[in-house]
Amino acid sequence: MDNRTNTIAGWALAGCAAALGLSIVSGMVFESERPEKMGYPIEGVVEEGEGGAAEVPIATLLASADPAAGEKVFSKCASCHSINQGGANGIGPNLYGVLGKPHGHAAGFAYSDAIKSIAGNWDFESMSAWLTSPRKYAPGTKMSFAGLSNPEERANVIAYLNSQGSNLPLPAAPAADAAATPSEDAAIANATDGQQTGDLENVATPAPGAPSQDPAAAEEAPE
Template sequence: MNDRFNTIAGWVLGGGIVLLGGTLVAGEMFKSERPDPMGYPIAGVQEEGEGGEAEQPIAHFLQTADAARGEAVFRKCAACHTINQGGPNGVGPNLYGSMGQAVAHVAGFNYSEALRGHGGTWDWETMSAWLASPRAFAPGTKMTFAGLSDPQDRADLMVYMNAQGSSLALPPAPAAGEAAPAGNSSDPAVNGAAADQPVLNEAQVAPVQEGRTGGEAAPAAGRDH
């Protein structure tokens, strides 16, 4: 009886030793390290904090800007703004002769406090920043237009506006490799601006204009003001 028990115990102990040894050997053979970096890159997906190339200064796009293209871009603004000489204010102010004028310069128009207190003049850089994102330019503005994310669209629009009663000289072409100043990028991730959105058409905005002398507006595209 004792011999049988000893035999069984020996087999159990031997099996345990073999199992332990096999585990140690397998662990060494298939040893793995923590991957660095973790995971795999996915095409088209940016990591948090990773940005694209800095946008060229608006002066770069103004060199090839076209007033005819700008007139087409202005159609996005026409539901709220006029731009002819002596034209009436609507939801936004009349924009004739706006380039080069002080911000919130149209006498008698009910601008928002955010825009009235902003200061400065509508030069090329200032107007470009406003058109890119009114809400980023003047937090608290009543203008609901999301902005023009394409800098060439902004340049075309400004050249068209400049031809309507203004004579602001074009800035010189920027030096090669010159990037836009920090904070002036039109990237939605930087400025918080959404992608271009359609504005109200005349039929949609008419009920808003009835009984209203003004919204908030400044030389810009869309509604606020």
């Protein structure tokens, strides 16, 4: 009796093991046949991380930037940087007149190789890129500041930095386009054509036998 019970239990366990194995194998097969992306694309929907609105150029933002607002934002930097003329270097270099100067220009400050290796001068675009993400602009920099993600704040800070000893000419605001658009040109043309048509329709038709009103005919008539 015990042998029979053991046999039944053994077959039951073997069946369970076989079912589990088949389940695992079938799952692996279907997983390998599954496409990389499930579902169907929907027209007009942008996947996360793709596309997005283009950022306004820093030159456009600088045309309306507020240096006073930038001074308030600069308070986040004041613990590491001085900005007064002749000010001492701190954890970061003195920033007086920084715009227009070469990267790594402050005398006596130990710049990282990441900064010293960047050619050219600090301009509005490079300063905006630096303030957006110092580590991305200069991989290996010693600066621990994460960056300013708000483009208006960056424009205000750059305007403030520029007012402290750099005084580079800020970009002008885009001029309004005074030229008429094609649709406006078409509307004007249609209105002119309609006026001319109405003038022609209002010309009186001479009665039969009436003398001609043609100026050329009047010149040729005998006296």
